[in-house]
Amino acid sequence: MRNTKQKSLILNIVNNSYDHLTAEEIYEIARHTLPNISLGTVYRVLNGLVDDKKIKRIKMSDGDHFDNLNELHNHFICEKCHKIIDVMDSIKFDYKIGNNKIVDYEINFIGICEDCLKKEEN
Amino acid sequence: MRNTKQKSLILNIVNNSYDHLTAEEIYEIARHTLPNISLGTVYRVLNGLVDDKKIKRIKMSDGDHFDNLNELHNHFICEKCHKIIDVMDSIKFDYKIGNNKIVDYEINFIGICEDCLKKEEN
DNA sequence: GCCCTTAATAGTAATGATTACTAATAACAG
DNA sequence: CTGTTATTAGTAATCATTACTATTAAGGGC
Numbered sequence: 651m652r653n654t655k656q657k658s659l660i661l662n663i664v665n666n667s668y669d670h671l672t673a674e675e676i677y678e679i680a681r682h683t684l685p686n687i688s689l690g691t692v693y694r695v696l697n698g699l700v701d702d703k704k705i706k707r708i709k710m711s712d713g714d715h716f717d718n719l720n721e722l723h724n725h726f727i728c729e730k731c732h733k734i735i736d737v738m739d740s741i742k743f744d745y746k747i748g749n750n751k752i753v754d755y756e757i758n759f760i761g762i763c764e765d766c767l768k769k770e771e772n
Numbered sequence: 773m774r775n776t777k778q779k780s781l782i783l784n785i786v787n788n789s790y791d792h793l794t795a796e797e798i799y800e801i802a803r804h805t806l807p808n809i810s811l812g813t814v815y816r817v818l819n820g821l822v823d824d825k826k827i828k829r830i831k832m833s834d835g836d837h838f839d840n841l842n843e844l845h846n847h848f849i850c851e852k853c854h855k856i857i858d859v860m861d862s863i864k865f866d867y868k869i870g871n872n873k874i875v876d877y878e879i880n881f882i883g884i885c886e887d888c889l890k891k892e893e894n
Numbered sequence: 895g896c897c898c899t900t901a902a903t904a905g906t907a908a909t910g911a912t913t914a915c916t917a918a919t920a921a922c923a924g
Numbered sequence: 925c926t927g928t929t930a931t932t933a934g935t936a937a938t939c940a941t942t943a944c945t946a947t948t949a950a951g952g953g954c
Contacts, residue, residue: 697942
């Protein structure tokens with residue numbers, strides 16, 4: 651777990667953006683600072699940051715997007731254009747968030763299941 | 773929007789399973805009934821059923837899984853083995869669901885954003 | 895500051911889920 | 925039954941992501 655300039659650059663890019671960037675977009679931004687950085691490195695570092703819970707992965711039809719953990723928030727995702735909008739406020743259930751119409755919502759609980767907990771005991 | 777035996781078979785498979793099947797798994801099951809069905813058809817039909825809100829897509833690292841809408845429920849996803857467990861009960865926030873340890877949860881609101889609503893008015 | 899070990903990277907090839915394409919097929923309206 | 929055309933089977937192509945490997949560079953010890 652060495653500190654490399656690639657790692658800190660990529661973490662900075664995600665932490666300083668509110669655009670839910672893809673790996674490719676992060677790669678393009680990173681090249682301004684490190685012209686020789688490779689796309690494979692971006693993917694590998696992003697996976698590590700997600701594993702370490704430094705950033706979050708948002709799975710989308712056009713590939714994964716990555717989000718910082720600066721402020722606790724959820725997401726509004728447009729069914730049509732797939733835009734991701736941060737939802738900072740507490741949940742108001744009038745089927746609207748701002749002027750965006752809510753059609754559905756999904757809650758996923760992430761954790762360690764019974765079977766995997768047992769395996770960790772060994 | 774014609775009714776084909778491929779469409780009704782695939783919808784039946786998803787509606788009668790509690791295993792959150794992938795397209796490939798649905799394809800293998802469908803071949804028992806229609807040996808010549810093609811994988812492309814399974815993907816196309818599944819996309820249509822999701823668009824028509826007859827079934828739900830669950831995005832996972834190993835590809836999309838598909839879920840029926842028989843009973844309203846959320847999902848518990850194991851970080852280790854990526855198992856998907858249905859959560860039928862109301863949310864109990866003791867960081868456990870059954871014997872599964874909750875590490876995190878994510879809420880996504882799906883809908884039509886302000887911009888797309890404006891476009892629909894035209 | 896200088897080695898040395900080895901984790902991490904750059905560059906490229908491979909993978910695999912999903913989509914695109916096209917000729918053939920089959921709903922279903924008249 | 926017939927004609928139209930949406931849908932399908934089969935296959936090729938796409939593209940996000942991962943795997944592989946020789947090379948580079950953290951960073952601990954001296």
